[in-house]
Amino acid sequence: MADFILPGDSLEGRLLFAVPKKGRLNQAALNLLEGADIQFRRENRLDIALVKNLPIALIFLPAADIPTFVGEGRVDLGITGWDQVQEHDAGVRALHRARRFSGEITPEEESAKYSKGSGCETVLDLGFGGCKLQVQVPEKGTYKSPKDLVGKNIGTSFVHLAQRYFANLELEVDSLKEDNANQVKFTSKLRTKIVELSGSVEAACALGVADGIVDLVESGETMKAAGLVAIDTVVESTAILIKSRQPSNPELVELIASRIRGVITAQRYVLCQYNVERTSLPEVTKIAPGKRAPTITTLDEDGWVAVSVMVEKKKIAPIMDQLTKVGATDILVLDIANTRS
Ligand SMILES: Nc1ncnc2c1ncn2[C@@H]1O[C@H](COP(=O)(O)OP(=O)(O)OP(=O)(O)O)[C@@H](O)[C@H]1O
Numbered sequence: 585m586a587d588f589i590l591p592g593d594s595l596e597g598r599l600l601f602a603v604p605k606k607g608r609l610n611q612a613a614l615n616l617l618e619g620a621d622i623q624f625r626r627e628n629r630l631d632i633a634l635v636k637n638l639p640i641a642l643i644f645l646p647a648a649d650i651p652t653f654v655g656e657g658r659v660d661l662g663i664t665g666w667d668q669v670q671e672h673d674a675g676v677r678a679l680h681r682a683r684r685f686s687g688e689i690t691p692e693e694e695s696a697k698y699s700k701g702s703g704c705e706t707v708l709d710l711g712f713g714g715c716k717l718q719v720q721v722p723e724k725g726t727y728k729s730p731k732d733l734v735g736k737n738i739g740t741s742f743v744h745l746a747q748r749y750f751a752n753l754e755l756e757v758d759s760l761k762e763d764n765a766n767q768v769k770f771t772s773k774l775r776t777k778i779v780e781l782s783g784s785v786e787a788a789c790a791l792g793v794a795d796g797i798v799d800l801v802e803s804g805e806t807m808k809a810a811g812l813v814a815i816d817t818v819v820e821s822t823a824i825l826i827k828s829r830q831p832s833n834p835e836l837v838e839l840i841a842s843r844i845r846g847v848i849t850a851q852r853y854v855l856c857q858y859n860v861e862r863t864s865l866p867e868v869t870k871i872a873p874g875k876r877a878p879t880i881t882t883l884d885e886d887g888w889v890a891v892s893v894m895v896e897k898k899k900i901a902p903i904m905d906q907l908t909k910v911g912a913t914d915i916l917v918l919d920i921a922n923t924r925s
């Protein structure tokens with residue numbers, strides 16, 4: 585790996601990396617940067633921070649805007665939710681469709697742009713920020729299925745995904761069969777009214793702004809507290825690392841991806857070490873086969889070996905129980921600070 589020469593105090597020569605500036609993904613993203621040894625100092629209220637030990641500049645942006653910056657190639661890398669990438673993608677496609685309807689571009693040009701999508705490529709699933717974008721209605725209301733909401737008012741921050749969802753639903757309701765379900769032709773004629781809201785979407789039904797909403801659900805507590813129930817899922821999401829189609833420094837993108845991958849693996853796994861009789865190896869390796877394979881070292885004591893194996897953190901307790909049962913002794917469980925494969 586080549587050493588990177590650090591540029592000066594400007595953005596020139598630096599890879600631009602967008603990070604959620606607030607909200608649910610902010611802290612977990614900052615933890616990842618720390619784990620990947622991306623060192624920076626952010627001046628109060630400044631949304632740009634130069635990284636001290638790598639030619640990178642961090643750009644702090646709302647999670648919803650990150651796919652736009654990355655998709656247009658203005659920023660090389662970004663951390664955001666898969667839901668936000670899908671929303672941006674649906675928006676870009678709707679724009680091309682509208683331009684085709686107005687005669688600004690030909691159907692062939694629309695198809696070419698369609699296949700390119702939003703311009704964001706997924707590098708890595710980051711495993712945090714898990715949630716679902718769901719269609720929700722008042723628990724005690726008359727709407728039971730998504731089709732009951734056709735022609736009604738829908739509150740959401742995800743207007744393009746909601747538009748696409750209800751356009752497809754309207755096609756189904758109207759029994760208009762499409763060759764390609766994604767190629768919705770009737771967005772301009774949508775009967776369902778999508779009301780754009782920027783937050784606290786769950787309040788919309790109780791306050792009469794909407795009949796149903798399309799909003800994110802994780803634990804379900806917000807939904808429950810607002811007296812709503814989910815009747816369908818539009819998108820399932822986790823946080824992801826995305827890159828633009830032609831990042832300014834692909835080698836550095838790969839380095840960051842590999843460091844972040846290492847941090848995620850370290851967070852998910854623990855190292856389990858134990859001693860066992862060699863004859864029990866087939867049994868113990870079945871219980872804990874490891875990420876690739878266990879490391880086995882011969883002990884001074886005849887017929888005994890020491891085993892070292894990576895185990896998913898959430899499975900460690902039952903695995904220790906089973907290992908003990910088949911004769912493993914001196915079991916130790918250690919946190920992993922970092923990994924690289
Ligand atoms: N309850 C949740 N649990 C897990 N992840 C979530 C949750 N809500 C949102 N997310 C994820 O975080 C992303 C950003 O959502 P969030 O509401 O935090 O953004 P924001 O609008 O920038 O912040 P804020 O709501 O504080 O203004 C979402 O697109 C989604 O991927």
Ligand SMILES: O=P(O)(O)OC[C@H]1O[C@H](OP(=O)(O)OP(=O)(O)O)[C@H](O)[C@@H]1O
Nearest residue numbers: 783784785800801802803804805806807
């Ligand atoms: O299922 P839960 O665990 O209750 O989480 C869901 C809530 O989290 C998000 O909002 P957030 O709290 O980030 O604030 P917002 O409504 O201002 O976007 C989302 O929009 C829901 O309202």
